[in-house]
Amino acid sequence: MGLSVDIKKQLRGFALDASWSIGDELAVLFGFSGSGKSLTLQLIAGLMKPDSGMIQANGTTYFDSSRLIHLSPQQRSLGYVFQDLALFPHMSVSQNILFGAKGVGVDEKEKRYREMIEAFYLDSLQNKRPSEISGGQRQRVAFARALMRRPDVLLLDEPFSALDTPLRIEMRSFLKDLRGTFRGPVVLVTHDAGEAAALADSIIVYSEGMVIQSGKTEDVFGSPADDRVRRLLYGQEDALRAVRRT
């Protein structure tokens, strides 16, 4: 099924013009900060409206300017993990997770909640507030909450950027495990080449609002399309070596 995106968006001093398509795989949007990666996620989620183009996920059209289709964020089947995780500070861990089960029946909601608590090792944290748990634990709560509605697509906006290196590496293996249960398309935004190399099935390289290369991870790393891509990928040699050692 997958996700395909072909959108244009003009902001003050910045233009996004991105077109790419992925299958049921983990794709990394890779590039420097400010290259339009996070903006792309917000447009996919319907938090902002593209000026023109089309967004389709698992056969459903989310946006199509030529047919005047623009689904609201609530109508799109997406799990979105924000960069700062966006856990509700006034709710407990369990309330946060259950808040993600909008429109799910009572029994089913309880069943899914139990599954999440187990899968994400959150049993002892259920009554804690987000401010009372660690960064890695907050991460897991954010994933559990995003998955409660069984979304078609998972959007991850640099969810590991706030963690220190050992925890980042742990979260990477967690994300690989997650691929065992969530089989739809996953879009991960990062500006960390090591993270991209470690996790991605395919890579979409952004620069200044444009896609400058996309393809299988090994192809992109193996033959960068031009100097810009090479600098982006291999300007971070140290990060790459650190990943290869793990």
Add this chain to the structure above:
Amino acid sequence: MESQVLFSARLSLQVAFTATILIVLGGIPLAYLLARKNFRGKELLDIALTLPLVLPPTVTGYYLIVAFGRNGFIGRYLYEWLDWSIMFTWYAAVLASFVVSLPLMIKTGRAALEGVDKNLINASYTLGHSEWETALKVTLPLATRGLLAGVVLSFARALGEFGATLMLAGNIPGKTDTMPLAIYSLAGSGDWEEATGMVILLTVMAAFFLYLANRYSRRIF
């Protein structure tokens, strides 16, 4: 004249409470509208609602008479249909307090609502919750302290309202003489002893409400 103090204190509280209830019902939705919505004339609406904060209360009172007086563009119809005018009743004191105190609710409330992290609101939307649900379960709860501070400030202001009330409700002994008006009369007639009692009472109450407002405006999370 113990009963004068008691009457005025009771009337002042009654007027301030009623005005505050109206301020909560009207002011919080208005603050939400100004904080979260974009529409034409938004800043104009903000200015119109905030004007009573800076205008002399006599000017606000003048506008209210133009609107609600027996010949006013609203008051005329009230008089025609109900044979009733709000002028010189305690309802007029409520109306004056409402209009003069509303800006405090709107200013404080708007700032509190604008301070709620946009990502949390977006997260709620991506989790399938409508704007209405998000407002009730995320935005308003996270702004609770600021909203409470606005409510308390409005109440304190309503309790002390003088100028617009004088123009709209008059200063009728035993009917519309709230504490600030009673103090004016007592001082005018040289009854300093009784005035002093009410002055101290009002000062203590105002200080207490300011203390409450300060407590609420500190962030909890």
